[in-house]
Amino acid sequence: MASVLDDADLPLSAIADQLGNTQKVADKHYRKRRVANDASAQALERMFDEEPGA
Known part of the structure; x- marks a missing residue:
């Protein structure tokens, strides 16, 4: 129930x-x-997109 209410942005x-x-x-x-x-x-996510040694 809590997840449904949270997903509804209550x-x-x-x-x-x-x-x-x-x-x-x-x-x-x-x-x-x-x-x-x-x-x-976004900056932190890009950390995982970089090639090793790049």
Whole structure:
């Protein structure tokens, strides 16, 4: 249920309320990790695309 609510982009408070948990518990155990900064994520991903020795 938490995954469905999270995929629907409901706020953490709504997910926690539905589960009967605190927001901290819902965030720690039920929400997917998200990219906080797209530019940083892209730079790190490129690290794996490079040829060895390039």
